[in-house]
Every structure is written in structure tokens, then in C-alpha cells.
């Protein structure tokens with residue numbers, strides 16, 4: 001668990017992070033969004049003390065981070081830096097092995113872990129293990145950067161726009177992988193992103209920043225239906241709100257008894273997918289695999305604030 | 313395509329080829345060697361045919377042909393290389409043979425030395441070799457093999473006795489033991505000062521990178537040292553170290569002296585510091601910010617960041633400094649001969665005193681060869697390192 005209390009950072013007389021407080025529960029994901037220069041990276045880097053707070057403090061599992069030697073603190077916190085930051089003179093495998101080596105793992109264990117991560121991020125180890133960073137594409141470099149952050153199975157993970165250079169297909173699968181790993185290991189994750197879809201897909205809570213202030217820190221549904229300021233509404237994009245809202249619930253949550261014609265939809269598909277299928281096939285209702293139906297009428301209600309799924 | 317070409321098809325010329333041919337042909341027209349009845353008297357020149365008769369004509373014709381084949385632009389690079397290497401060998405062999413032919417049997421006083429013709433021919437073919445190599449673009453392994461091969465061939469030619477009648481080799485034979493000693497001394501001066509400069513300069517570079525306040529002062533000071541002419545530096549050091557050796561107990565026993573190898577070593581060391589320190593600082597500040605940031609962010613200590621990320625990434629720049637310093641010091645070490653510091657410079661200054669050019673050559677030729685080989689070897693190392701890491705990552 002991370003508790004951020006009244007964090008402030010000033011450079012000269014400019015305050016780039018202003019009195020920010022937020023809590024990320026164990027195993028939860030917090031997604032930070034905001035315009036460029038709003039202070040997201042600075043806030044993230046105060047958590048692992050790469051930036052020294054001007055005021056305020058950070059507690060990790062109840063311990064004030066200022067009381068721990070910085071390098072020991074950082075070895076426990078995975079960090080995927082904005083723009084990958086790979087070591088140009090080290091191979092992919094050596095880059096990923098950085099923290100395990102600092103922690104003194106034995107060679108066999110490191111090697112197994114490196115291969116496991118490369119497999120996970122669809123970089124076949126035989127092909128990629130011994131390459132140097134300049135021999136990779138931008139997207140491959142980013143995935144190696146994320147693997148490096150995950151290598152020592154940290155309890156806490158900080159990621160700064162980790163998937164910015166990935167194409168939509170690989171990005172979606174990388175997000176799914178990250179989500180799975182995070183759930184499996186119970187990792188607490190703070191992720192900075194420019195991509196609202198990514199924030200919606202990953203975040204248990206979304207933090208919206210502007211000019212150093214944390215304007216709102218709330219679950220995605222609340223950010224959509226109850227934006228704290230006009231800026232928050234504008235950042236999320238009013239035209240996309242219904243679709244974001246639908247993407248937050250699954251078909252199973254909305255299924256009612258009954259029957260319908262045509263190919264069925266999976267129960268764990270998102271409502272957004274179900275709506276798309278309705279519109280595309282011109283049907284008013286879809287059968288759900290394993291029984292029940294989801295109707296266009298129900299989807300329409302769910303796409304409005306206060307609609308179905310509003311209460312967990 | 314030849315059928316379609318006009319009858320007087322224009323042959324495209326290779327500009328370097330024309331230049332090399334012009335230099336080489338001028339060399340053929342000038343005397344190849346100079347004969348003197350003894351070491352001091354003025355000599356008379358002898359051309360290739362003049363020295364060797366019929367064989368001389370054949371050799372001259374072969375050399376001219378080799379030069380002219382390089383003139384058309386379409387001559388393949390590998391043929392150029394073969395001809396140029398052959399040209400070098402024939403020129404050197406001609407020198408040795410001419411010296412043998414011109415020296416009366418049993419005469420140990422007569423001197424046959426290389427003259428303008430030899431130097432121009434050598435220059436033309438050496439340039440042609442370099443040009444052909446640049447065109448071929450060999451892989452690193454082949455370049456290393458070529459360098460080793462060249463050194464081996466030179467050793468073989470010198471060892472074979474082919475050049476034994478040439479004046480420089482005569483001087484060498486008279487000084488075999490001294491030569492070995494001075495060669496060792498020269499290497500010690502050049503490499504010793506380099507080692508000391510690295511031992512002091514690299515940590516100093518790291519220190520002023522960590523503490524930027526020191527940067528202007530240290531680099532400024534070293535810059536001033538760099539501008540002091542070597543003779544002036546000796547002028548300061550000779551009395552200074554002389555005084556230290558005479559007054560500080562134990563200093564003289566530790567090797568401190570006003571003249572000899574010690575002040576020479578110190579001078580070379582001082583001249584080496586600036587390139588080493590400034591390259592280290594430049595190398596450290598050129599480390600990609602993201603790499604450094606990630607190193608800290610992943611939990612490396614300050615020392616680990618330096619040892620595992622910063623310093624390895626400065627290696628190419630440091631090697632470049634080593635190259636500059638080594639080549640510079642091999643040349644500068646000649647100055648040591650002036651103050652009794654030994655090295656090849658002692659032949660140079662002895663030769664200058666006695667107006668014996670052959671003796672001067674005995675000092676300069678090995679110095680040039682040493683600088684050339686070190687320079688090429690380090691260039692290869694730097695290029696190899698750059699290639700392996702990819703430029704600009």
C-alpha cells in the first residue's frame with residue numbers, strides 16, 4: 001500500500017506538484033493522466049525518491065520512505081522509466097537482469113527469469129536475449145524496459161508511459177499481460193499514461209492532474225459520470241463517455257433471462273463490444289454464451305450516467 | 313556496350329591514381345639513392361638503372377607500369393592494392409640491391425642512403441595502398457590481419473639482410489646494443505607517461521564530473537600546461553628537479569633528477585593529462601540521461617552507477633584519448649634525447665650534432681613506424697567498439 005501525504009515539489013519558485021495526497025491499496029492500480037507538464041512524472045519519481053519532495057511524505061506499507069536508504073528502497077520498487085532508459089552497452093538479458101543481479105540472485109535463477117519475461121512479452125529469448133538495445137525497435141525497447149522493471153517481482157511497480165511506442169494490437173496484449181501479472185502477484189501499480197483508454201482499461205482508480213494539482217482521484221466510473229471539474233470532463237473527452245462507461249462492465253453483469261437469434265456473445269466481453277455487435281449485425285438482442293440475453297435497450301440504459309452497473 | 317561507344321572512347325581517370333602516378337614517376341626521374349665515399353662528405357645521386365643496370369631498367373619499367381595501371385578509374389580496387397603492395401616491395405628491394413651494387417666489396421666506410429627518388433616512390437605506393445584499402449572496405453578481422461602482416465613483412469625484410477648495405481642499417485649495425493636499449497627506453501617513456509596519465513587523469517575526470525565547481529579550474533590549468541612549449545617546460549623542470557634531487561632526502565634515490573628520463577617522463581605525463589581528463593569528462597557527460605536515470609531508479613548505489621553504467625559507456629571516448637596521447641607521446645618522446653632521457657631521440661640529436669643524416673633517420677624511422685602502428689591499432693579498436701554498440705544510442 002502506498003500513502004502519499006501532502007506531497008509538494010518546487011523548482012525555484014515554480015510549484016510543479018502541489019499538495020497531492022492519495023492512497024493506492026495493496027494490489028490496486030492507480031492510473032495518472034493529465035496534460036504534458038502537469039507533474040505526473042515528478043509525482044511518480046517522488047515515490048521512489050528520484051525526486052526529493054519539497055514537502056510531504058510517502059509511506060509504503062506504513063513505513064516512511066525517507067527513513068530507508070534510497071538505493072535499497074528502489075530495489076524493491078520496479079521502475080519503468082519514460083522512454084525505456086535501457087543501458088546501451090548491455091544486452092537485453094543483462095538489462096533485464098539488472099535488479100536481480102543487484103539483489104544477488106544466482107545465475108540460473110536470473111536466466112530463467114529473463115527468459116520467462118521475454119516469452120511473456122512476445123520477444124523469443126533465443127532471438128532477443130543477446131541483442132543490444134540499438135538492435136531493437138522502439139516498441140521492443142519499451143517491452144524490455146517493462147521486463148526490467150518486473151524482473152525481481154517487486155511488490156510495487158511504477159511505470160511512466162510504458163506502452164507509448166506500441167501498436168494497438170501489441171499494446172492491448174501487453175496491457176492484458178500486465179494486468180494478469182499484477183493480479184497474480186498482487187502487485188501495487190502506479191502507471192502514468194496519456195491514453196485515456198489505457199487508464200480506463202487498467203486503473204482501479206484514475207488520478208487526473210493539471211498544473212501540479214490532483215484534480216480528482218476516483219474509480220473510472222466516477223471520473224466519467226461525476227467529473228470534479230470541467231477540465232476533467234474535457235480531458236476524458238465528452239464524445240467518448242458512453243463508450244468508456246460501457247467498456248467498464250461485462251456482458252454477464254447485464255444479462256437477463258430469455259432467448260435471441262444469431263451468434264452468441266461471450267459473458268466476459270465488455271458491454272462496449274456487445275453494443276458494437278448489436279449495431280453491426282442490426283440485432284436488438286444478443287444471446288449470451290451459457291444462457292440469457294443482453295438487449296440493446298439494456299445497453300442503451302447502461303451507457304447513461306446512473307445506468308446499470310453503477311452500483312458494484 | 314563497347315560497340316556503341318565512339319571510336320575515341322574517353323577513359324575516365326581516377327584522380328588519386330593520377331596524383332600517385334605523378335608522384336611516383338617524379339620519383340623514378342630523380343636519383344633513387346645517394347652514394348658517398350664516407351659518412352660526412354657530399355654524395356652523388358644514382359638512379360635505378362644507374363645503380364643496377366639492366367635489372368634497374370626492368371624494375372623501373374615495372375614500377376612505372378604499376379603506377380600507370382592505377383590511372384584509369386575502372387581499375388578494380390583489389391588490383392590497385394596488389395600493385396601498390398608490390399610497388400612498395402620492389403622499391404624497397406631496389407634500394408637494398410642498389411646499396412649492395414654501389415658499395416665496393418669490403419668497404420665499411422662508404423655510405424649509400426635513400427634519396428628523393430626512393431622517398432617519392434615510397435610515398436606514392438604507400439598512398440596508393442591506403443587509397444585501395446579505403447575503397448575495399450575490409451572487415452575488422454582482415455584489417456587486423458593486414459596490420460600484423462605488414463609488421464611481420466617489415467621485420468622479415470629487415471631480418472633478411474636485404475637492406476644491410478643501406479646507410480641507416482649500417483648505422484644500426486654499429487649500434488645494435490644501444491639501439492635495443494634506446495628502443496626499450498622510448499617505449500617506456502611513451503607508455504609509462506600514458507599509464508601515469510590514465511592513472512591520474514581518469515579519476516580526476518570522474519572527480520570534476522561529480523563536482524562541477526572544479527571543472528573550470530582544473531581544465532583551465534591543464535590547458536595552460538598544454539600551451540607551454542616542451543623546451544620551455546624542460547627549462548623550468550631541469551633546475552626545479554635538480555634542486556629537489558639535491559635537497560629533498562631520498563628524492564634522488566627515488567629517481568628524481570634534473571636531467572635524464574625523469575623530467576622527460578614528467579613532461580610527457582603533463583602533456584597527456586589534458587586529453588585524458590577532458591575526454592573522460594566529455595564521455596561522462598555524453599552518457600544518455602535515460603540510462604543514468606534508470607541506473608539510479610533501479611537501485612544502484614553511486615559507485616555502482618559509475619562502475620556499471622557511466623564508465624563502461626565512456627570507453628570509446630577514453631580509447632580515443634589513449635590514441636591521441638600515445639601517438640603524441642611516441643613523437644614527443646624524441647625530445648627526451650635532448651636532455652639525456654634516452655629513446656630514439658638520442659640518435660636524432662647525435663645525428664644532428666654530427667650532421668649525419670643517416671643517424672637522424674635511425675632515430676626517426678622507428679619513431680614514425682611505432683606511431684603509425686599504434687595509431688592504426690587504436691583506430692581499429694575504437695571503430696570496432698563503435699560498430700558493436702551502434703552509433704548514437
Ligand SMILES: Nc1ncnc2c1ncn2[C@@H]1O[C@H](COP(=O)(O)OP(=O)(O)OP(=O)(O)O)[C@@H](O)[C@H]1O
Pocket residue numbers: 011016034035036037038039040041042043082
Ligand atoms: N529538474 C527540473 N527542474 C526544473 N523544472 C522541472 C524539472 N523536472 C520537471 N520540471 C518541470 O516540472 C513540470 C512537470 O514535469 P513532469 O515531468 O512531472 O511532467 P509530466 O506530467 O510527466 O509531463 P509529460 O506528460 O510530458 O511527461 C514541467 O513543467 C517541467 O518543466
Ligand SMILES: [Mg+2]
Pocket residue numbers: 040041042082160
Ligand atoms: Mg512525464
